[in-house]
Every structure is written in C-alpha cells, then in structure tokens.
Amino acid sequence: MSTKEIQLMAHLMRRAGFGATREELDELAAQGYDETVELLLDTDNPSTMSLDLIRRYHPDHMGMMGIGAAASWMYRMISTDAPLREKVTLFWHGIFATGYTKLANGKVLHDQIRMFSKHGLGDFRTLLLELSKDPAMIVWLDNCENHNGAINENYGRELLELFSMGVGNYSEQDIKEASRAFTGWTIGNTEYMVLKSMRDSIWPYGRLSFHFEYKPEDHDNGEKEFLGRKGNFNGEDIIDIICEQPATARFISRHMYSFFVADEPPVPEWPYKPPRDPEAIEILSRAYFDSGYSIKEMLRTLFKSDFFKSESVRYERVKSPAELMAGVLKLTGEFPRPREEIIQTHMQSWFMGQHLLNPPSVEGWHWGTEWIDSGALVERVNFASERLGNLDSPGVAAMVDKVLSNGDGGVEPEELVDRALDQLSMSRVTDTTRESLVEFVEQSDKLGGSSGLPERERAAYALRLAAAAPEFQRA
C-alpha cells in the first residue's frame, strides 16, 4: 500500500472517526477509499461496549443523576465499530448545545445525545423536529415558558440564529412568529420537573426523567406570518419553511465543512467573514437540496470530494478535547471493559476546555484554535504523552512490539522516530517536527549512559514524544 493511500486513509479516519491504528489503516486501505466511506456511512447496527456491562460496573450510568452520563458516551466513542455515528453526534452536540448547569439531570441530556445518535445522519427536517420536542432542549431554552398570549422567544430565536439559518436571514418579527408556533410544546409535569432542576433536587428517590408533552390548549392557533409565508402555522410548519431556505443549506454546510474539513472562524463571525472554500459550501448545499435534506448524503458528498481529499486541508483542524481523548484512548486500549478510572479520565477533557454535556452556553464551544491556550495545551500534551508512553496499556505495548519488530534491535534515533510516527498514523509531519523528535531521542540516549534506556522503554519514549508533536493536536 502506498504511503499516499495510507495518509489519505488516516486523514479520513481522523475526520470521520477518532483515528485508527496502523493495522486498521492497512486493512481499510486494502479495501479502498470509496468502500471505506460507504462502510463509515453504514451506521445502522453499530457494535459497541454493551450498555448492560457499563451499567453493571457503573450503577450511576444507569441512574444518571449527574454528568457521569458523558463517561458512558466516551465508552461508546472508543469502543464503537461505527465511529462516524458518534462523530456526528458530537457534531450536533456542538451546534445544539445543551448544558447540565441548568437541567441538573444527566438522564435527559443522555436522552438528547441518544436522539442525535439516532437521527444525526437522517434528514435535517426530522432532526429539527426531534430537537424541538426534546425535553432537555425545551427546558434549556425555556420553551416550557412559551405560552399562548405570553410568548418566550428564547427557543424561537436560537432555532433561527444558532440551529438553522444564522443571523441576517430573518427578522425580529420572524422570531416572534416562530415562537408563537411553538407555544404548547412543553414537557409533562413542568412545574415539578423545573423546580427539581432549579433546586438540583435528588429527593426523595433520585431524578425523574422528562417527557415531551403537547398542550393544544396552550397553543396559539392564530394566523402567523413567517419568512414571507402566511398560515395557521404550528411548529412543524415552521420547520418545513426553515428547511426550504438556501440560508439553512449554507449554514449547515459551513458547520459541516468546519467540523469535517477545515476550521472556520467561530459562528458569530460568519456574517462578516466569507467561507474558506465557498465552492465547497455550494457543493454541500446542493447535496442538501438534492437529497431532501439528508445529512448522510451531504457527508457522502463531502468525504468523496476533492476538497476533502486535498493535501491542503490535512491537519487543518484542531482536535476538540473529546476527539483528542477518544483518539488516544482508542490507541491505548486501556478500557477493554468498564473501569473505575473512566470518570477521572473523562474529566481531563473538562480541564482541556470541553466538558461534554455541559457546554459554556447555547452557543456551544468555540472550536478551532480557540481550543488551544497555554493551559489547555499543557493539559492536552500531558494527557496524550502520558497515556501513549504507558507500557502497561495493551495498545501501547502492541505499538511498541511493532516499533521493535521492524528492525534488528539497536534502532537508530531517526528510524525509531519514523516508526513511532507511523504507529500513530502520523507519517506526514513537518521536517521541523521530525528533527525535534530525533533530537530529543538522541539527547535521551546520551543521558541514559552507555546502556541507555531499556529497548521497550526507549520505544515507548519515542511514542510519548510523537504524541507531543503539534500534528498530533490536529486532525
């Protein structure tokens, strides 16, 4: 298999999944790029770590009173054979950002994540409809306070501004009319559920899950005018009209480009900054309409496009903390079964700036280079290096075996670094990176005296160094 083919496959797996081992890349490259894309898109029957198994070892992942539900998701990210499904779930979690701080209920957030997993690759209309009925979203953006004759515009505003069209494509009156259409879309037992959330109450017997309830008596049945159309609209009609808008196609396409192809500036800057690749946005927008708003078809178009395969976009995304973490844990193989350490491990992504199920606001996280500040970078490098240099992890031990099995022992520093980079599927790094890594290995060899580090520790050290390279922080 050519180096170029392996590099392209590594690029695909970093973007459509959470990376792959060198052996997996060989197998995937052998079956071909387009076939691998189809395999990634086939997410109907994923095999992941059994939920029963997770819940047996972690009863709190069943009761899900707190944020520990995010750790259940991390298990899925690192154990699934359908990584695109989890990646798309992460994509929507970043856009439809909903947080624990207000809900104080891990189960309803877990339900929302499960909804993204189920509908995230389907058609955008269904996804928006499910989002509008999602109990976590209803409480998060106060649609339970949106009443006939006394509207609360919070959900109506964000539906247009952050979830579908972007600012500049609708009026303040459109927000009001959309909000009127969503009156009566609430959750059952609103008063008690909201009070329990406000008080962070776990009494008397833990949390109670939320369920969607439509109250026709609280729905505004009057005529509405929305985006130039008039009618006795309900929420479904508003979503239909939103999905027909070219602005929606462009907005979702730009999000998709930013998440899967190359970092775009934060969303608030979009009205003032053109897309990095306007032609790519046009291609994706066309796929949106041609396929009846299908997210899966948009992604098929994206992964098979020249703009995605181009060398110019390799490593042009900064991995989010969750992506970085899932990628590392997948390589180390340290969670073959549920272990107590998952919660502390998962908390590391919080220290890196991404607390899953608890985004900083409805705007979600600012992606791209904003992930990297000096504190977060130290956390990121330390996490990756410590984990990938730990010979006790089965995945690291296997990679060390591979690094050492390719030679006759006494591997020269340059060769050692190349093999370590290859095991981390990073065969394409800058000369500066490679030279720095070689220099560190040489220094270590000198410091170690005549005998140096034992062979396996030396190989693990090379993996640890490679994980500290700038390219490893990027996808």
Next chain:
Amino acid sequence: MTLAEAEVREGRLSYNRTIGVTAMFGRGLYYPVDVAYDRDDRLYVINRSSDADKRGVRITVMDFEEGYYGIFGEFGEEEGQFIWPTSIAVDREQRVFVSDDYMNRITVMSTSGELIGVWGEEGSGEGQLDGPNGLAFNDDNELLVVDHRNNRVQRFTPEGEYAGKFGSPGSAEGLLNMPWGISLCGNGDVLLADWGNNRIQRLTAEGEFVASYGTPGRGEGEFHRPASACIDDDGYIYVADWGNHRVQVLDGEGRFVQSLRGQATISKWSQEFLDTNVEEAAARSRANLELPVELFGGDPHEESSHIERFFWAPSAVKLIGGRLYVVDTCRHRIQVFDVAGSG
C-alpha cells in the same frame, strides 16, 4: 391445586413498605447494591455511590422501621476502605464481610465498623480473585465468593484460607457467564444469578448442575441479566431481574408465579424531607407521577426512569424475617414485600 393454594401462588408477594431516601452521605442511601442483616435484624446496606462523587461510598446501618444506627466505611484503597463494594454478608460470629470488585479483596469488619481484616489478591489461580461479587455463608461458616470475571465460585474460611472452587466459563448447564449474586438453599445447594447467560442456576455445594431457570427475554419467566436470587422454605424462588427492572417469583419447579414492577411509596425518611421542603412537596402533589407506560415504547429502563414507584435496576433480593427486601439501586431505597405464609 386448591383455590387457597392458587391464591398463595399468585399473591406470593404483597407490598409492605419502602425504606430509605437518597442521600450522598450520612443517613440515607446512594446507589445501594446489596443488603445483609445481623442477629438483631439490623440491616447493613452497601452504597456503591457515583463514580463522580465518592462521598457516597459507605455502609448504612438501619432497620425495617427506618431506625438509623450510623454509617461506616468510605471510599479509598486503604484497608477498611472500598472502591467498588458490591456484596455484603454477615457470618454467625456477627462479622461483616464486603466484597470489592475493583480491589479484588474481601474486607472484614465488626458490626460497628471496626476493621478486623482484609484478604484476597488479584489473579486467576486458586484463592485469587478477579472481580469478587456475590457473597454467602454456608452451614460450615465458609464464605462463598462469586469470582465473576473468573466465572467461578470459591470457598474460603472467614480468615481467607482457600477451601475450594467450582465453575468455569460457558453457556452449557453448570457453566457460568459473569455470575453476580449467590444464595444458599436449605439443603446446601446454591442459587447463582448467571448474569451473562440470562438465567438462574441451582448447583450442588460441589458445583454439580441441578437445575436452570429462565431463558433470555422480557416475558414471564424470562430474564434479562438477573443479578440476584433467593429461595424460601416452601421452595419459591425470588429473582432480581435487573435488566428487566422487575422482580419475578418462580415455584419450586421453576414455573412462573408472579412478576412485580415495583410499588414504592414514600418512606419515613422521605416524608421527613417532604415535610421540611414544602414548596417541592406542593409541586410534587400537583404532578402526575402515574404516567402511562405506553409513553415509553416498551423499554423498561425508560419506564423506570420516568415512573418513580417502579424498580430501577434491582440488584439484590434477600429474605429477612419472612419478608423480601429488594435493593432498588437507581432509586436509592429498598422496597419490602411480605411473603405469603411467612411470619
């Protein structure tokens, strides 16, 4: 079968009360996973807690009337501390034994929480442990330990000396797949919750196959990941059907008798909470807590997350003084049922 006998069969269990309340620390329960009792019928409840908040790891000492006698034990790796406490048993000398799945050891304490000893080491050799779970004492005061990742049961003296083992991995009769709870029958046989094989197995004290109850599923007499089983003097078998979030009763032949989804009411400790939090109690009184199960697509986990009176992951069933105690893990309480014809 006479009419009276039929009535006893169908109504083998009748709800008595709920005890406990959610509490991360101190009086109350937090993800309880097992219960044992001493000669004074005091209850020792293991709280597994949340991995995100270790303060809840402890043993709560209480009784049927919700008398509170304190807590002991805490999270940690030191002797006398626990990481993943899973099962508890009290021997005839009134010593409390706790298995720790994570630490692969058994901790022995007095009923007031003083450390007596710790034994056990990780491994798959004789006397070594890989995931100790269910505990039960036989008539010789030997401790049976479900060594679940080794798919076997081992016998030890209370001091931790190895005394024997049986069981090996598989799905054929007598073989085991990640077993969880264990209890003794009157004749010395054992009942094992063969979790991964979705069945209850009855084996002799030497591990010879006697009977198997249940098949995988959600119907009557079927199980999904059963966690615990016990048998009464009349031969009725009670099963914590963990993955189906219910308790099932079988007769001595293994035939289905009764299924319970849970009937929890407000416990004494819970009522005290509501009495002092009147705003929350008022909102609760206006809520409809009896939601139709049809809302939740036939998924018992979803039903239990919404309907408070239902069991949610019942992890252990224990017969204590003619009553069945069901440890209702994700609702942080114990539901207690009277057994027909007992006491």
